[in-house]
Amino acid sequence: MENLLHSSGCQALFLDRDGIINEEIGYLIESEETRFVTGIFDLCRSAQQAGYRLVVVTNQSGIARGRYTEEAFLNLMDWMRGEFEGQGITLDAIYYxxxxxxxxxxxxxxxxxxxxxxxxxxxxAAQELNLDLSRSVFVGDRCTDVGAGNAAGIGKMFLLSGTENDLAACSAHGTYETVHSLNEVREWILKQL
Ligand SMILES: [Mg+2]
Known part of the structure; x- marks a missing residue:
């Protein structure tokens, strides 16, 4: 019975956006300037097939700073959803x-x-999508992602190298495993099946 209770929620793959879905260029707002990170579609497709819900969680200070509007951001996300759909992948939710x-x-x-x-x-997201965070995965590229994942009680936190200069500094924000490509995350997920 206990096991049933613990496994009642769905697993999710949480994705930071900038640096994980698209290359980090700083305040991306144009679809024409979007370059998808190598391996993102393969990772999401495999995770989706394994039963994970796909959830984007992104800080968008560009809206706060007035660099672009909320509407422009949402338009870009509609376009991104379409690009994922074209790859046979459905993003279940986008939080910003x-x-x-x-x-x-x-x-x-x-x-x-x-x-x-x-x-x-x-x-x-856990409440609205009935997710089990302890069995969920989060991939980010900044210490702030590590902090959020740990504070939420995420089961497995991955930090993709390349954005943070000092990866070790992120350990002050909680536990994580460093990866150098999204394919490493994909392989980890497949290994759990
Ligand atoms: Mg990022």
């Missing part, structure tokens, strides 16, 4: 945080439990 406590303009200048390293987006 448009706030920034210092650099936000107007209504976007405020603290938020959604802004990573806080776990708000992951916890909300």
């Amino acid at each position: 945080c448009p706030f920034h406590p210092e650099h936000g303009v107007g209504k976007y200048r405020r603290d938020s439990d959604d802004r990573k390293p806080k776990p708000g987006m992951l916890l909300r």
